[in-house]
Amino acid sequence: LIEGISQRMLTLTLKGLEQDGLVSRTMYPTIPPRVDYELTDLGRSLIVPLQSLRNWAVEHRPAMLAAREKFAKREQQTGSRQARFTDPK
The missing domain is CATH 1.10.10.10 (Winged helix-like DNA-binding domain superfamily/Winged helix DNA-binding domain)
Known part of the structure; x- marks a missing residue:
């Protein structure tokens, strides 16, 4: 699911x-x-690299959230906002 x-x-x-x-x-x-x-077998060969990517994302999540917050504040101050590929549709 x-x-x-x-x-x-x-x-x-x-x-x-x-x-x-x-x-x-x-x-x-x-x-x-x-x-x-x-x-x-090819799909299973991706497990280790994907686990490394996940670990990187978990480790760097706080920095990414802080960067988003800083960006949002800057956008709010300038009054402009463009759609980003991470925005929900």
């Missing part, structure tokens, strides 16, 4: 990961149909 993602977006994302060889898809002819996804 992934909060905040539609079934369609999840399906498209999994299809892309399958296309890239990161996951394998197994479909079972049951009612209702069942589909399982599993990391391939």
Whole structure:
């Protein structure tokens, strides 16, 4: 269960990961149909680099939040605000 993602977006994302060889898809002819996804060897090779990225993000989160706050104050003072790619849609 992934909060905040539609079934369609999840399906498209999994299809892309399958296309890239990161996951394998197994479909079972049951009612209702069942589909399982599993990391391939290539997908499993990403676990360590992704854990490192996560650790970096956790370690640097306070600095990033402080930078966002500083930026927001500066934007508020100038009265301008442009949409950023991190803004929710």
